[in-house]
Amino acid sequence: MKLVWCPEAASKAFVDAVKALADCDLEDVSVAELVSALTGGWKAQLIVEAWAHDASAAIGIALRAAVGHARGRHVCVVPDKQSATKYVDAMRRAGAPVESESVMTGEAEEVMRELEGLDLMVVDCRRRDAGRILRAARPGPRGMVVVCKGSGRRQDGGAAGVFGAGTRVVRSTYLAIGTGVEVVHVGVGKGPSLGRGRARWIRHVDRCTKEEHVFRRR
Template identity: 45%
Template sequence: MKLVWSPETAAKAFTDTVKSCELFEGSSAAELISAMAAGWNAKLIVETWSHGVTTTSIGLSVASIHTSGRHVCIAPDEDSKSTYTAAMEKAGLSPEVIVGEPEEAIKGMIIDFLVVDCLKSNSGRIIKAAKFGHRGAVVVCMNAAADLQWRSLFDDGSRRIVRSVFLPVGKGLDIAHVGAGEFGSGSDKIKKSRWIRRFDKQSGEEFVIRK
């Protein structure tokens, strides 16, 4: 399986995010990220957060509604969680909030859509610790410079980058599509397929099976 794009769902999430963000200062980045998460039908959306409510969080929650998925925000402490929760409730949204270090909090999660802040020193470690599903995943780095080295974040050979792009939206977005397959965190191995030939003695036909 792999991620399949739905333009209809993306458009609905984009529009709803625009409406939801009217309470706050508008952000083109929020609408774009929301549309991507919804369009790729992300079932588990994870973001890291440290201060002030962001329109991006609103967009991710809107996207999760359209995909019938789960939106998880990882906050560094209880005070941040309270501030975040109160602000999101003001927008009529209530995502799941986990308190702790992101690298630890994401253990056991199979993530479809991950959003991190490149201004934080642990952003690279979070990406390396993340585990993605068989459909592949999308990773978004906010506040990104144009020279983010994606390959260095996937140098263990267990995952591959299909494509990446830098967009001068907001304060900079660097987006990567992680390929579908048997990919996991560092210790996991890639499961390689192989072709097996079989002959039917009665009919003389040859069958080729991928295993």
């Protein structure tokens, strides 16, 4: 089994997220809209959001708008009760109250151990335990998609170099949205993987000048 992309579901989830965020004056709206399209397009069943205590509620709102298209489950993981309270308050202020059972607190490894079978995960890289969350993630039988928000342009292989041994990273894409977004596709079964620290050649075309640039990412 593997994740199969559905363009129609992605479009519907994106539109619903845009509507849900239209009247919200929040940061990270563009990233949230991207996440909603990925959630709907991959028809994710279990979606985990690793929220940072000073982030906005935009991604949470977008995920709530998208999960209905796949009848999925959205869970937010935070390190402690104080962060949980801040997340619930942020969502409430944005007009999207959440149930207490959809917010999980605790150490990264302990919380992720209870969330087996992830289809999609959004990690705020400003969290000190972001790397531990990535390594502890347990993908579902179809694999999973990981969105690393605020990753910037990393020189160490990005998220592909953070996952634990044995994780098969099929592809990794960096998008210059917000403060930087890296989208990683984790596959299942045997097959090639980007691997830790493996260099890649990336082609980029400047939309304004039409110039083509090829560079090597380590």
